[in-house]
Amino acid sequence: xxxxxxxxxxxxxxxxxxxxxxxxxxxxxxxxxxxxxxxxxxxxxxxxxxxxxxxxxxxxxxxxxxxxxxxxxxxxxxxxxxxxxxxxxxxxxxxxxxxxxxxxxxxxxxxxxxxxxxxxxxxxxxxxxxxxxxxxxxxxxxxxxxxxxxxxxxxxxxxxxxxxxxxxxxxxxxxxxxxxxxxxxxxxxxxxxxxxxxxxxxxxxxxxxxxxxxxxxxxxxxxxxxxxxxxxxxxxxxxxxxxxxxxxxxxxxxxxxxxxxxxxxxxxxxxxxxxxxxxxxxxxxxxxxxxxxxxxxxxxxxxxxxxxxxxxxxxxxxxxxxxxxxxxxxxxxxxxxxxxxxxxxxxxxxxxxxxxxxxxxxxxxxxxxxxxxxxxxxxxxxxxxxxxxxxxxxxxxxxxxxxxxxxxxxxxxxxxxxxxxxxxxxxxxxxxxxxxxxxxxxxxxxxxxxxxxxxxxxxxxxxxxxxxxxxxxxxxxxxxxxxxxxxxxxxxxxxxxxxxxxxxxxxxxxxxxxxxxxxxxxxxxxxxxxxxxxxxxxxxxxxxxxxxxxxxxxxxxxxxxxxxxxxxxxxxxxxxxxxxxxxxxxxxxxxxxxxxxxxxxxxxxxxxxxxxxxxxxxxxxxxxxxxxxxxxxxxxxxxxxxxxxxxxxxxxxxxxxxxxxxxxxxxxxxxxxxxxxxxxxxxxxx
Numbered sequence: 281x282x283x284x285x286x287x288x289x290x291x292x293x294x295x296x297x298x299x300x301x302x303x304x305x306x307x308x309x310x311x312x313x314x315x316x317x318x319x320x321x322x323x324x325x326x327x328x329x330x331x332x333x334x335x336x337x338x339x340x341x342x343x344x345x346x347x348x349x350x351x352x353x354x355x356x357x358x359x360x361x362x363x364x365x366x367x368x369x370x371x372x373x374x375x376x377x378x379x380x381x382x383x384x385x386x387x388x389x390x391x392x393x394x395x396x397x398x399x400x401x402x403x404x405x406x407x408x409x410x411x412x413x414x415x416x417x418x419x420x421x422x423x424x425x426x427x428x429x430x431x432x433x434x435x436x437x438x439x440x441x442x443x444x445x446x447x448x449x450x451x452x453x454x455x456x457x458x459x460x461x462x463x464x465x466x467x468x469x470x471x472x473x474x475x476x477x478x479x480x481x482x483x484x485x486x487x488x489x490x491x492x493x494x495x496x497x498x499x500x501x502x503x504x505x506x507x508x509x510x511x512x513x514x515x516x517x518x519x520x521x522x523x524x525x526x527x528x529x530x531x532x533x534x535x536x537x538x539x540x541x542x543x544x545x546x547x548x549x550x551x552x553x554x555x556x557x558x559x560x561x562x563x564x565x566x567x568x569x570x571x572x573x574x575x576x577x578x579x580x581x582x583x584x585x586x587x588x589x590x591x592x593x594x595x596x597x598x599x600x601x602x603x604x605x606x607x608x609x610x611x612x613x614x615x616x617x618x619x620x621x622x623x624x625x626x627x628x629x630x631x632x633x634x635x636x637x638x639x640x641x642x643x644x645x646x647x648x649x650x651x652x653x654x655x656x657x658x659x660x661x662x663x664x665x666x667x668x669x670x671x672x673x674x675x676x677x678x679x680x681x682x683x684x685x686x687x688x689x690x691x692x693x694x695x696x697x698x699x700x701x702x703x704x705x706x707x708x709x710x711x712x713x714x715x716x717x718x719x720x721x722x723x724x725x726x727x728x729x730x731x732x733x734x735x736x737x738x739x740x741x742x743x744x745x746x747x748x749x750x751x752x753x754x755x756x757x758x759x760x761x762x763x764x765x766x767x768x769x770x771x772x773x774x775x776x777x778x779x780x781x782x783x784x785x786x787x788x789x790x791x792x793x794x795x796x797x798x799x800x801x802x803x804x805x806x807x808x809x810x811x812x813x814x815x816x817x818x819x820x821x822x823x824x825x826x827x828x829x830x831x832x833x834x835x836x837x838x839x840x841x842x843x844x845x846x847x848x849x850x851x852x853x854x855x856x857x858x859x860x861x862x863x864x865x866x867x868x869x870x871x872x873x874x875x876x877x878x879x880x881x882x883x884x885x886x887x888x889x890x891x892x893x894x895x896x897x898x899x900x901x902x903x904x905x906x907x908x909x910x911x912x913x914x915x916x917x918x919x920x921x922x923x924x925x926x927x928x929x930x931x932x933x934x935x936x937x938x939x940x941x942x943x944x945x946x947x948x949x950x951x952x953x954x955x956x957x958x959x960x961x962x963x964x965x966x
Contacts, residue, residue, distance in 0.1 A: 284310050287370060287380055288345065292319055296343050297335065297367035299360070303351040307372050311347045319343045325350065328359035335363065374399070382409055391418050395425060398474040404428050422479050429470045436483050437526055441536045443467055447497050448539050451546055462496050489520035505547050508573040512558045527573070531610045541575075548574045565602060572609035581606065582615060582675060585622050589679055596626050621666035621676060625683055628659035632690065639698040642706035646713055650744065650766040653695065658745040660687045664906055665869040684907045692905070704944065713768045716781040717788060719897065723765075724784075727893055728847060735886050735894045736849045737827065738782060739875055740775060740856035743901030750876045750896075760883060769900050771946065772931040775856060778899025780804040784817045790933065795926070807851065814849060821845055827852040827882055838889030848891075852878065859902055868904050915942045 284307065291298045302308065311321065320339075324331050324346050335344055346360075352369075355361050371380070375392050378399045379385070384392075392399060399405055411424045411434055420434070427434035430442040446465030463471055463480070471477050481495045490500050503517040508527050510516035530540045548555040555576050562568060565584045571577050585602060588594050603619050603626075606612050612619065635652060639645040663683060667676040709715065714722050727734050742750075747764060754762040770781045770788070780788055780797040789798045796803050802816070803809045807824055814822035823845045830850050833841065841848065858864045858871035879896060886894055917927060923937035932943070939945060 282310070283377055283381055284370070284372065285314060287377075288314060289316065291368040291370065292316060292343055292345075295368040296341075297346065297363055298344070298370055299346050299348070299352075299364050299367065300370040300372070301348045301350065301352045302372060303349075305349050308347075308349070310372075311345070314345065316345075319345055321345045321347065324348050324360075332360060332363070378405070381405065382412060384412065385414070388418075388421065391421060395422075395474045395476060398425055398428075398476075419479075419483075422476060423483070425474070426471065426476055426480065429474070429476075430467055436487055437529060439480075440484075440526060441530060441533070441539070443497055444501065444530070444543060445536070445539050447501065448543050448546075452542070462494075464497055468497075487520065488523040488526065489518065490523070501543065502547060502552060505544065505573060506553065509555075509571050509577075511567055511571065512555070512562065513553075531573070537610075544574050548576055569602065569605045572606075572611060575611045575614060578606065578609070578611045578615045582618050582622075582672070586675055586679060589622075589625075589682070594629070596630050600626050615670075617666045618670040618672055618675060621663050621670055624659045624663040624666060625679065628656065628663065628683070629686075631655055631659065632686075637691070637694045637698075639695070639702055642702045643710060643712055645699055645702055646710055646766070646768070650713075654745040654748060656687075656691050657743070658749065660691075661745070661869050661872065661904075665873065668870070680906065684905060688905055692903075700944070708768075708771055708946075710768050713766050716767050716769045716778065717785065719767065719782050720784045723895060724847065727895070731893045733842065733846050733891070733893065734848070735891045736782070736847065737879065737882055737886075737894060737896045738779065738849065738851050739879060739896070739898050740851075740853040741859065741900060741902045742855060742872075742875060742879075742898035746855075746872050746876065747896075747898070750879055753876060753880060754883065757880065757884075759887065767897065772928075772933060773900040774928060774931070775899050776804070779810065779851075782897060782899065783810060783813045785813075790925075810849065810851075814847065818847055822847050822849075824849040824851070826850070827878075831882065831885060833885075833889070835888060838885065842889045842891055850882070852882070854878065855902065859904065865904070866906070868902070915940075917943075 288298060300307075300311065302311070314321070320342055322331060322334075322344055325348070331346065335342075352358070352364075358364065371377070374396055375389050378392050378396075379389060382405065407428045408424060411427065412421070416424070423436070423439075424434045426439050430439050432438040432442045443463060443465075446463075446467050450464045462468065462477065471480055484490050484495070484500065488500075488504075490503060492499060503519060504523060504527055506513050507517045507519045507523060530536055533540075547553055550557070555574055559568075559576060559580050562580070565581060568577050568581055581602065585599050588599055599622065603623050606615075606619060631652075635656075637653070639648065660683065664680070667680055670676065724734060724736060744766060751762045751764045754760050770777050776797045777788065777790070780799050783799055783804060785799045787800055790796065791798070796805050798804065799813050802813055804813060807826065811822070811824040814824055821844075823841065825848070827850045830838075830841075852875070854875045855868060855871045859868040883894060883896075917924075917932065917940070921938060923934040924932055925934040926932065
């Protein structure tokens with residue numbers, strides 16, 4: 281049903297007579313086609329008296345549609361004026377139709393006539409109907425017309441965001457050439473077509489104090505972004521406080537910030553603001569710390585931090601303040617890994633300034649490492665991880681070398697030499713820290729006796745400082761509580777022996793070639809060997825499986841696993857696997873991050889399977905430095921020499937081996953195994 285028919289039906293539901301003046305007879309066909317029960321149609325043309333008699337005397341209850349193929353006469357000449365005033369008039373000029381359809385008062389007639397093209401679309405009218413309020417001022421109503429065109433909220437800020445989106449698309453398609461049209465895209469065409477351009481620019485001027493004889497959105501954008509970095513511009517625009525609010529809201533908007541980022545990079549280019557050239561004129565980083573409109577600002581700050589690090593004594597506290605000041609800035613997330621890398625190396629340097637790297641005894645060395653010295657490894661690892669992830673090779677290349685030399689020469693060498701001295705004169709035993717060989721009796725069995733069920737997750741080579749960080753991650757999760765205890769690993773420190781030490785055992789030994797580790801005479805080789813040892817203690821109530829297989833279980837399978845078993849060992853291997861392969865060892869620090877996330881997911885999975893008690897441990901740790909080792913870092917050993925059973929980069933295991941002055945010889949009684957040689961301090965074997 282068309283608009284005229286709807287309107288007529290509405291009128292006849294309330295009136296007996298409806299007058300219809302159609303001077304140009306544009307709607308004669310609509311009149312002819314209109315049909316409604318109980319309504320009689322009459323054409324009125326010089327027969328007003330007869331019509332009046334018919335209506336009032338002959339058919340006083342009949343409904344009439346009176347069609348006049350003329351304009352409405354002046355009141356003094358209108359024979360039917362009394363009836364017209366008492367009943368309804370159908371107005372069929374376009375403005376009147378819109379007023380009726382949108383149920384708007386005649387005070388909006390001139391506004392509708394000014395933008396009549398807008399109302400030729402039923403879709404636009406339907407959208408406007410949902411927004412219109414009878415109390416709207418003309419300015420508010422025009423803003424709502426713009427909102428319909430822009431598919432946004434009826435406020436200037438939302439409209440600007442949509443127009444910037446259109447501008448961004450045009451600039452990218454035109455490969456960054458200046459958009460000379462006043463308003464871009466389909467939105468701009470519609471705003472101009474419907475006569476709303478002048479109103480739009482009036483609002484921009486009123487709200488943002490933007491003035492131009494020939495305003496364009498591109499010019500306004502350039503002024504807006506220049507205004508946001510006024511300290512870097514020779515003659516900054518004088519816009520309003522509301523303009524600053526606009527750009528701040530734009531940067532902070534989850535929906536629109538991507539467009540801001542793209543446009544800011546276009547605007548910063550040499551075609552427009554040539555920001556890099558302006559930044560070269562800045563001599564103080566302090567000028568930049570409060571600015572965040574462009575990524576180039578953060579790049580400049582980062583390279584200034586690098587420059588400061590080249591000093592013999594970098595101003596660490598100042599650099600830390602610079603970094604902290606960027607944490608809430610717009611581009612921080614994009615450069616977060618770079619800032620984090622600098623933050624970690626600053627913490628490393630500050631920590632070393634405060635620490636006395638002196639080990640007075642075996643127990644003192646263990647205590648100091650578990651309390652503070654581990655942080656040296658942690659900050660070094662995190663720095664190397666973040667610098668790799670940043671992708672800025674020209675930013676961190678020289679600093680990595682400096683940090684590496686710092687770490688190796690001032691930390692590893694100093695601590696390893698002292699530690700070597702202590703372990704040569706002290707039995708490999710601690711009165712304060714649990715020995716790895718006692719893991720099962722001291723930790724697993726008491727928890728089983730107390731709580732009945734236990735999951736043991738073993739991540740190969742998850743060293744202590746990585747576990748400290750993992751504990752903090754776990755505590756940030758809901759529903760989990762975590763406690764961290766250090767453990768003194770077995771010697772020699774390698775996977776087969778470390779894994780065996782975590783099983784129930786009274787005696788550990790290796791075969792002559794050190795290829796197998798025996799637990800109470802039984803092979804602990806592989807998953808099957810470990811499962812047999814567990815089941816020898818607990819029967820079918822014990823289970824050993826790879827963590828990757830455990831993670832594939834659905835909830836029903838997982839809860840059944842928990843119900844049917846008391847102790848479940850889960851084995852995970854990412855760090856050690858990555859570090860043992862020459863092709864991937866450079867990724868070992870990334871493997872730590874991946875492992876930590878996988879451990880979090882594993883804990884959640886165990887909890888979902890009704891596992892409430894979990895021990896998470898490792899078979900051994902690792903040592904890694906990024907730069908290639910010098911020849912002086914290696915000790916040549918003949919692998920075919922008599923008595924050698926196992927030769928690795930860190931130790932030799934065998935029987936009746938020849939003494940080597942470059943190696944530290946340990947008796948079987950020292951470690952409870954066959955004869956072993958280890959290199960002094962941080963050297964490697966080959």
